Amino acid sequence: AQSVTQLDSHVSVSEGTPVLLRCNYSSSYSPSLFWYVQHPNKGLQLLLKYTSAATLVKGINGFEAEFKKSETSFHLTKPSAHMSDAAEYFCVVRPLFSGGYNKLIFGAGTRLAVHP
Amino acid sequence: GAVVSQHPSRVICKSGTSVKIECRSLDFQATTMFWYRQFPKQSLMLMATSNEGSKATYEQGVEKDKFLINHASLTLSTLTVTSAHPEDSSFYICSASTGSGSVELFFGEGSRLTVL
Numbered sequence: 001a002q003s004v005t006q007l008d009s010h011v012s013v014s015e016g017t018p019v020l021l022r023c024n025y026s027s028s029y030s031p032s033l034f035w036y037v038q039h040p041n042k043g044l045q046l047l048l049k050y051t052s053a054a055t056l057v058k059g060i061n062g063f064e065a066e067f068k069k070s071e072t073s074f075h076l077t078k079p080s081a082h083m084s085d086a087a088e089y090f091c092v093v094r095p096l097f098s099g100g101y102n103k104l105i106f107g108a109g110t111r112l113a114v115h116p
Numbered sequence: 117g118a119v120v121s122q123h124p125s126r127v128i129c130k131s132g133t134s135v136k137i138e139c140r141s142l143d144f145q146a147t148t149m150f151w152y153r154q155f156p157k158q159s160l161m162l163m164a165t166s167n168e169g170s171k172a173t174y175e176q177g178v179e180k181d182k183f184l185i186n187h188a189s190l191t192l193s194t195l196t197v198t199s200a201h202p203e204d205s206s207f208y209i210c211s212a213s214t215g216s217g218s219v220e221l222f223f224g225e226g227s228r229l230t231v232l
Contacts, residue, residue, distance in 0.1 A: 036223070043122070043209055044160075044223040090159065104221065106159045 006107035019078040023091035122224035139210030145190035146212035
């Protein structure tokens with residue numbers, strides 16, 4: 001069975017310091033992996049996606065993530081946090097052979113707080 | 117990127133009334149749209165898959181008579197919460213894909229429903 005685990009429900013960093021949001025997945029097949037960000041009372045915005053191309057994926061707003069098959073991980077990083085990065089982040093998995101987009105699997109989310 | 121618009125963003129209604137939420141793909145045709153529900157501080161839960169010109173496919177545990185979904189055109193899907201009760205209060209989000217072969221979903225801004 002496929003699953004997604006976001007290892008931290010809350011992460012707090014100081015502005016200007018690095019961000020690490022952890023995600024591990026379980027999938028029988030090679031999946032597509034996504035990171036979405038959600039600001040309060042807003043929809044989800046795609047940060048980046050992995051679809052079996054380069055394992056290091058660069059996204060918007062300075063975020064990037066590395067697909068590590070051996071570790072079944074897809075951690076999200078950013079070198080320097082900005083106050084505007086404070087939001088909820090979701091790691092999402094879509095198994096390539098799921099047969100449909102409705103098989104998206106959402107992580108529980110990680111709330112990122114950025115302090116001055 | 118593709119834009120998905122939801123309306124209204126916020127709605128308050130009395131118990132027993134029905135509420136309609138619209139989801140529009142503004143610059144692309146969406147054969148399939150998806151409706152999610154999100155409880156406070158939780159992840160997204162897929163409610164149903166909306167297919168243009170056919171009946172929606174509901175996830176297990178979702179009452180199809182309570183949550184009516186209509187996908188009358190390639191750019192519009194509607195979710196009607198019938199005879200709403202306070203427990204139906206939630207954040208509802210729709211998403212759509214640009215078409216076959218695309219692994220990315222675009223999300224609407226969400227609609228917060230409060231039933232008094």
